[in-house]
Amino acid sequence: MSDSQSPEGAAKPLLELRDLATWFHTDEGTAKAVDGVSYKIYPGETLGLVGESGSGKSVSALSVMRLVPSPPGFVERGDILFRGESLLPIADEDFRRIRGNEVAMIFQEPMTALNPVYTVGNQISEAVMLHRGLSKKAAREHAIEMLRRVGIPSPETRVDTYPHEMSGGMRQRVMIAIAMSCDPALLIADEPTTALDVTIQAQILDLIRELQEEAGMSVLLITHDLAVVAEAAHHVAVMYAGKVVEYASVEELFEKPRHPYTIGLFQSLPDLAKQGERLTAIPGMVPSATNFPSGCRFRTRCSIASDLCAGTEPPLVSLEPGGAHTVACHHLEEASKL
Amino acid sequence: MSDSEQAPDSAIYSKDYWDLVFEQLGRRKLFRAGMGVLALLYGLVIFAPFLAGDRPFSFEGVDRAAYGSSLNSLRAVTNGMLKLVSATDDEYLAGLQESGTLGADGVPQTRAGALLLETDAMDLRLDVVAFYLPDTAEAEQAALLAFRNKLSEGKAAFAGGDAPKAAELLGEAKNITRDLRKTLRPLSPAKPELGGVALQSRRTLPLWEALWPREIFFMVLWILLASWPVWNRMLNRVVLGGDREEVRRWRRRKAFGVLGLSVLASLGWYATFGDGDDMYKNAPHKAGLISGAMVALPEGQLLGEGDGVFEPTWPPLTYGLAETHTEEMFRPPTWWWWAEIDEAGKYVRGPKANAEGQGGFKAAVTPVDVRAGEPERNSSMRHIAGVDELGRDFLTRLVWGGRISLTVGILSAILLTVIGVVFGCLAGYFGGRIDVAIMRLIEVLQAIPAFFLILMTMAFIPADVISPIFAIVIVIALIRWTGVARLVRGEFLRLREQEFVIAAQALGFSNRRTIFRHVLPNAMGPVLVSAAFAVAAGILTESAVSFLGFGIRPPEASWGSLVNESKNASNWWIQLFPGALIFITVTCYNLVGDAVRDALDPKMKR
Numbered sequence: 018m019s020d021s022q023s024p025e026g027a028a029k030p031l032l033e034l035r036d037l038a039t040w041f042h043t044d045e046g047t048a049k050a051v052d053g054v055s056y057k058i059y060p061g062e063t064l065g066l067v068g069e070s071g072s073g074k075s076v077s078a079l080s081v082m083r084l085v086p087s088p089p090g091f092v093e094r095g096d097i098l099f100r101g102e103s104l105l106p107i108a109d110e111d112f113r114r115i116r117g118n119e120v121a122m123i124f125q126e127p128m129t130a131l132n133p134v135y136t137v138g139n140q141i142s143e144a145v146m147l148h149r150g151l152s153k154k155a156a157r158e159h160a161i162e163m164l165r166r167v168g169i170p171s172p173e174t175r176v177d178t179y180p181h182e183m184s185g186g187m188r189q190r191v192m193i194a195i196a197m198s199c200d201p202a203l204l205i206a207d208e209p210t211t212a213l214d215v216t217i218q219a220q221i222l223d224l225i226r227e228l229q230e231e232a233g234m235s236v237l238l239i240t241h242d243l244a245v246v247a248e249a250a251h252h253v254a255v256m257y258a259g260k261v262v263e264y265a266s267v268e269e270l271f272e273k274p275r276h277p278y279t280i281g282l283f284q285s286l287p288d289l290a291k292q293g294e295r296l297t298a299i300p301g302m303v304p305s306a307t308n309f310p311s312g313c314r315f316r317t318r319c320s321i322a323s324d325l326c327a328g329t330e331p332p333l334v335s336l337e338p339g340g341a342h343t344v345a346c347h348h349l350e351e352a353s354k355l
Numbered sequence: 356m357s358d359s360e361q362a363p364d365s366a367i368y369s370k371d372y373w374d375l376v377f378e379q380l381g382r383r384k385l386f387r388a389g390m391g392v393l394a395l396l397y398g399l400v401i402f403a404p405f406l407a408g409d410r411p412f413s414f415e416g417v418d419r420a421a422y423g424s425s426l427n428s429l430r431a432v433t434n435g436m437l438k439l440v441s442a443t444d445d446e447y448l449a450g451l452q453e454s455g456t457l458g459a460d461g462v463p464q465t466r467a468g469a470l471l472l473e474t475d476a477m478d479l480r481l482d483v484v485a486f487y488l489p490d491t492a493e494a495e496q497a498a499l500l501a502f503r504n505k506l507s508e509g510k511a512a513f514a515g516g517d518a519p520k521a522a523e524l525l526g527e528a529k530n531i532t533r534d535l536r537k538t539l540r541p542l543s544p545a546k547p548e549l550g551g552v553a554l555q556s557r558r559t560l561p562l563w564e565a566l567w568p569r570e571i572f573f574m575v576l577w578i579l580l581a582s583w584p585v586w587n588r589m590l591n592r593v594v595l596g597g598d599r600e601e602v603r604r605w606r607r608r609k610a611f612g613v614l615g616l617s618v619l620a621s622l623g624w625y626a627t628f629g630d631g632d633d634m635y636k637n638a639p640h641k642a643g644l645i646s647g648a649m650v651a652l653p654e655g656q657l658l659g660e661g662d663g664v665f666e667p668t669w670p671p672l673t674y675g676l677a678e679t680h681t682e683e684m685f686r687p688p689t690w691w692w693w694a695e696i697d698e699a700g701k702y703v704r705g706p707k708a709n710a711e712g713q714g715g716f717k718a719a720v721t722p723v724d725v726r727a728g729e730p731e732r733n734s735s736m737r738h739i740a741g742v743d744e745l746g747r748d749f750l751t752r753l754v755w756g757g758r759i760s761l762t763v764g765i766l767s768a769i770l771l772t773v774i775g776v777v778f779g780c781l782a783g784y785f786g787g788r789i790d791v792a793i794m795r796l797i798e799v800l801q802a803i804p805a806f807f808l809i810l811m812t813m814a815f816i817p818a819d820v821i822s823p824i825f826a827i828v829i830v831i832a833l834i835r836w837t838g839v840a841r842l843v844r845g846e847f848l849r850l851r852e853q854e855f856v857i858a859a860q861a862l863g864f865s866n867r868r869t870i871f872r873h874v875l876p877n878a879m880g881p882v883l884v885s886a887a888f889a890v891a892a893g894i895l896t897e898s899a900v901s902f903l904g905f906g907i908r909p910p911e912a913s914w915g916s917l918v919n920e921s922k923n924a925s926n927w928w929i930q931l932f933p934g935a936l937i938f939i940t941v942t943c944y945n946l947v948g949d950a951v952r953d954a955l956d957p958k959m960k961r
Contacts, residue, residue, distance in 0.1 A: 082861055088787055110865075117862035130854040134876045143872075144862045177600055195862065 029101055030057035031235045032081065032120075032203055037095035039073075039080045041306075042088070048306035050076040052259035053095070055333075058203065063229065063236040065250030065267065067243065067282070071303050073259040074239050078205045081237075082122055083112055099203075118148040121196035125208040127188035131180035137164070137191045138176030141198050148199045163194040167224060186217035190224065197228055204229070205237045210245060222249045243286060247271060252341075255279050258304060258314040261333060265342040275336065275344045277319050280355045313347065321351040373606075379954035386950030389943040394581055396940060400757040401573045403634075407751035409675035410561040410638040411667035411728070417554045417658050418639070419541060420648035422487045425480035426539055430532040432480065433506070436473045437529055439466055440513050441522040474510065484539065489555035489657055498538045502531050544650075544659040553659050556652035561638055562670070567631035572621035579613045634755060635677040635910040640667070644727040669728035672739075672748060676755045677910035680746035682721035683738070685926050690735040696723055698732075706925060741928035743920045753932055756912035760894050761940070763828055763913070767893035770832035772886045775839025780870050782840065783847025790844070797837040805834050809896065813905040827906050831896055839885055846878035853877075880955035887948030891941040898937050 039051040051073040058064045066074045079085045081097055081104070097104045099115070107115070124130040132140060141163055142156035151159060157176065164172035167190040180188055189209065196204060206225065210218040226249060229236055238250055246253050246267065253270045255263040255278065263276040274280045281299040301318040304310055313331050316322035325347050333345040346352055380386050399406065439447070447466045451457040463469040481503065488495055509524035542551035579586075587609070595601045632638075643649030650658060651665040687694045693705020700720035702708040723732045730737040740750035782793040809830050816826045850856055851874070859873040898915025900906040907913040914933040921929040 084857055084860055113863040113865060115863070116860070117864075122858070122861040124854045124858060126854050130858050132855040132859070132873055132877070143864075147868075148863065177603075192858075195858075 028059050030098075031060050031100060032058045032237070033098040034077065034081070035096045035098065037077060037080060037097060038093040039076050039085055039090055040093045041090045043307075046307040049259050049309065050090075050306050051080065052309075054256070054259070054261055055095075056254045056261060056264065058235045058237055060202070060235055061229070061233050062252065063226075063238055063250045065246035065253040066237060066239045066256060067241065067246055067253055068256035069241060069303050071306065072256040073306075074256045075207055077256075078122070078207060078237060078239055082116060082120060082205065083109075084122075114148070117144050117196075117201070118199045119201055120203045120205065121199065121201035122205040122207065123189070123192045123196045123209050125211050127185050127192055127212060130192055131188055133180055136177050136179055137183070137194075141176075141191070141195050144195060145198050159198065160194075163198050164191070166197070166228070167191070167194045168220075169194075185213055186220065189213060189217075189221055193221070193224060193228070197232070200232055201234060203235045203237065205239070207239045208241070209238075211240070211242070218245070219248070225249065243282065255282070258309055259306065260314060260345070262315065262346070263342075263344045264333070269342050275342070275349060275352060276315075276346050277321060277348075277352045277355060278315050280352065281318075313345075321348050321355070323348065376954045380950055383950045383954070385946045386954075389946035389950070392939060392943045393947065394577075396757065396936075396943075397761060398577055398581065399754060400761055401570070401577050403754045403758060404562060404566055404570065405670055407672035407674060407676075407748075407754045408562065408565075408634070408638075408670050409641050409673060409678050410565055411640055411669050412562045413558065413560055414640060414651070414667045415558045415654040415665045416556050416649055416651040416667075417487055418483075418643065418649050419554065419658075420639075420643060421483050422541055422554060425483040426536060426541075428480055429477070429484075429502075429535060430529065432473060432477045433525060433529045433532055436470060436477070436506075436509070437522060437525040439470045439473065440509070440518060440525055442466065470510075470513070477506065486557055487554040488539070489553060492552055495539055495552055498531075498535055502528060502535055505531060542659055547659060553657040556650075556654055556656045556658065556665075558654045561640060564628055565632035565634075565638070566624070566628070568621040568625040570631065571624040572617045575620040576613065576617040579616060583613075635675075637675045637678055641673070641675075641678070641726045641728065667728065672751050672754070673726075673728040673730075674748035674751045676747070676751060676912070678747060678751075680724060680742065680748075682723055683742050683746045684744050685921070686738060686742040686746075687926075688739055688741045688928055689733070689737040690739070691741075694738075695733050698722060740932050741926075743917075743929065749917070749928060749932065752912045752917055753914070753936065756907075756914050756917050756933065757936065759824055759907055759911065759913040760897060760915065760937070763824060763831075763897040764890040764894035764940070764944075766825075766828045767831040767835070767897075768886050768889035770828060771836040771889055771893075772839050772882060774832055774836040776843050776875070776882060778836065779840040779843025780847060780875065783844035784851065784866070784870050784874065786848075786851075793840070794844075797840055800834065800837050806896070806899065808834050809900060810903065810905055813900055818908060823907050823911075827897055827900060828893075831893055835889065835892070835896075839882065839889070842881050842885055843878055846881060847874055850874050850877055881952075884948050884952040884955065887944055887951060891944035891948070894937060894940055894944075898933075 034054055034056050037051055037054045038049065041048040041050055050071075054073065054077050056064065056066075066078070068074045076085060076090075080092055081099075083104070085092075092105060099119070104112070104115070131137065135143075138157060138160040141160035142151075142153070145151050145159050146153065146156045161172045161176050164175055169175050169187060169190055175183075180191070183191065189212075193209075204225070209225070210221050213221060222245065225236060225238075228234070236249075238245070240246060250267050253263075253265060253267050254261050255270075255276065257278050263270070263274070263279045265275075270279065271283075274283055278299070281297075284297040285299060287296060299318055304314065304317060310317050310327075312328050313319070313322065313326040316326040319326070329347075331345045331347045333343045336342045336344065336349075404410075442450075444466055447469065448457070448464075451462065451464070456462040458464065463472055481499070485499060488499065505524055505528040509521045509528060512518075512524055513521035538552075540551045542553045543549060590605070590609070591597060591602050595605060640649060644651060651667060652658065653665045682700055683696075686696070693702060693707065695703040697703055700722040725732055738748050738750070740748075740753055743749055743752065778793050778797075782790040809827075812830045812834075813823075813826065816823075816830070818826075821829070856869065856874055859869045864873070894914075897906055897913060898918065901913050901915035902919045904916075904919065907916045909916070914937050917933040918930055918937075
């Protein structure tokens with residue numbers, strides 16, 4: 018993963034995580050939720066971040082937004098670069114100008130992510146009044162415009178309704194409208210479709226893609242659903258136990274997954290061709306973040322693990338020199354036969 | 356409150372949270388009953404000056420005593436001014452030194468300041484004299500004017516720096532006073548042969564002039580709130596045309612309108628009448644009418660000429676808060692079976708009729724003194740709630756005492772809620788060390804028995820530094836905020852994990868904005884409920900503290916201090932009436948609090 022070999026050529030990454038580690042110091046021990054994660058997002062690109070629950074994909078995004086509850090969570094090492102500049106040393110007051118304005122976030126649960134005591138118009142206006150200094154009237158106009166852009170019918174009346182008067186899909190559209198209201202350069206979508214039914218999921222993903230094309234913004238799409246990734250992402254980073262284990266363009270990953278964990282993920286997808294058979298599942302559970310195994314963290318669940326895996330941690334290396342596809346595994350040969 | 360009363364007439368309209376809450380509340384009979392009783396009680400105490408007091412609404416007549424004393428003191432005041440003008444600054448200061456008032460509060464420390472004080476005193480007296488002087492008495496008016504001119508010339512000379520000239524003019528004025536006293540002496544109707552000026556009857560508004568602007572504020576506020584359902588409905592139908600969105604938008608405007616009108620009314624009152632008078636200062640009218648110092652006459656009539664009769668309009672209870680009838684001490688409510696008193700002042704039947712004092716002496720009795728405007732001696736309306744140990748009408752004291760009890764309840768609830776919300780927000784939102792520090796502070800406070808802490812604190816606060824009412828409010832709030840703080844902290848801990856709070860932070864809102872605009876409104880339900888209960892608790896605490904003698908002191912009264920006036924079971928009305936009022940108020944607040952809690956709880960919706 019070097020700049021010169023990036024798919025966008027010489028373009029500079031919008032967001033770059035360098036060996037980021039976010040640990041939670043609890044009474045039960047130190048939970049290394051994110052432990053040495055690096056990924057880059059280029060302007061206009063969508064990066065899918067895939068992994069099981071507890072793999073650290075949300076925490077890495079929350080670290081970018083500085084929303085990790087602290088204490089107990091701290092960024093232990095590594096760096097977060099936005100437009101080439103480190104976000105970590107910025108004071109909290111100045112950081113607020115980035116949040117919501119440059120980097121916006123939408124959440125999984127549209128039922129609880131909107132404040133029940135304000136109208137949706139109110140909630141959209143508040144952000145633009147704060148960041149753009151719009152007047153109340155102009156902000157309301159802007160809110161109506163945003164509702165129209167996210168495809169809410171009759172936005173002039175909807176702007177005065179409360180969240181509980183809307184359906185889940187509508188609310189997610191409102192969430193997107195709020196997040197998009199300040200034209201952010203980067204949108205972090207934390208499982209935006211998990212709580213929605215499938216038809217609405219597709220609509221929301223289409224909407225995000227449309228808005229992305231319109232505004233030229235980058236999207237960090239966090240999900241555990243490979244179908245969503247296939248639908249919406251350009252590049253995919255697969256996370257396991259606080260680390261990125263494989264990074265590739267979406268076509269390549271779906272064509273030729275190389276890491277045993279990624280392969281396991283694909284094998285556990287339901288397949289119409291294998292109707293009637295039992296689903297293949299990855300054996301075992303994600304290890305606890307306070308007590309990761311030594312060496313390769315996947316080895317306790319990996320069928321091709323050896324002593325080498327227990328001894329040294331496999332580095333993330335490119336498959337071909339300078340290639341974009343990187344994998345962290347000692348036994349790529351054996352893995353390709355899985 | 357009646358926003359939700361109309362049937363929904365537009366399809367787009369859907370009820371918001373507050374619509375649902377108001378609808379729920381409106382459906383509860385106990386809530387409506389509680390609010391009704393509370394509104395009535397607050398109405399009674401807010402309009403107390405119109406219900407009970409010794410000032411007539413309007414008085415037409417002559418205040419002979421005021422006229423006489425003003426006229427007689429003109430010479431002394433002129434003399435005082437003369438002395439100030441002829442002395443030097445050093446002499447004035449030496450005088451202060453001699454009397455030990457150098458640097459004392461309320462004593463002017465410069466000659467000019469002292470002169471200003473004397474001038475004000477003079478103007479006051481001259482105004483009284485001029486007020487009752489008949490329009491037709493031209494010679495007397497001219498004499499008064501000549502005196503006034505001399506005075507103002509003297510003052511002008513002094514202001515111009517010509518002190519000797521001023522002293523000369525004031526000396527001349529002083530010489531006039533002797534003749535003035537003779538010329539302006541009032542005609543005595545009993546001895547018309549001695550001659551003098553027949554004073555003219557003038558109209559005054561003693562009750563209205565005694566009202567404070569703040570009382571006007573609460574009166575207007577109460578009227579607007581009590582009539583809210585009526586005018587609100589008119590406004591919604593006629594002006595807003597029943598448009599639900601418009602009605603919803605007008606909610607805040609209506610609230611500000613009500614407050615604004617009340618403030619305007621009180622400011623207007625201040626501009627017209629100025630400040631009011633303290634309620635426990637007796638007005639001169641009742642005593643004056645009996646002694647003859649005041650004579651009631653239709654306006655414009657001259658004293659001693661014609662025989663018009665003017666009957667002033669008194670409030671329904673014609674007793675001042677501190678007006679005593681010592682001959683009637685501990686008289687029971689006058690509708691009670693042994694309340695009857697004969698002409699000599701002796702009880703006709705019942706326990707006090709045969710009561711013997713110590714050593715076999717019959718208790719000394721005095722005939723009942725029926726003053727102007729009061730009901731007859733044995734009218735059942737004379738003292739509806741009995742009389743206390745100094746012969747003060749108990750119902751009057753109950754009405755005025757309610758002011759303090761209800762005020763203390765509301766103010767302490769507001770103050771303790773504010774303190775509790777602030778600390779609860781800090782602890783719940785930030786967590787960590789702030790949370791630990793605040794929670795330990797709360798635990799320490801809660802470990803001390805609150806009531807004794809309040810009693811002890813009250814005992815150490817001198818009444819002349821902070822008035823006992825505010826002292827008790829502050830002390831209650833400073834000690835009782837812990838419950839609200841814990842409640843708010845709990846709500847914050849719950850809400851902090853909600854995604855909309857994280858979303859607010861993700862939008863770059865400051866901590867303050869997140870706390871007060873996004874988290875707090877969602878935590879307001881339980882806070883409102885606990886505030887309603889806090890009012891009831893505040894009233895009870897004030898009663899208990901006053902009952903033990905640490906709170907409100909006579910001549911002011913609160914329901915708690917009224918219970919304290921007698922611990923003798925035969926004076927049952929002293930304990931019964933204020934006790935019942937405390938009970939009713941506290942019960943109503945608890946009913947209201949209960950109903951609000953139920954209405955705010957989404958799971959209780961039926």
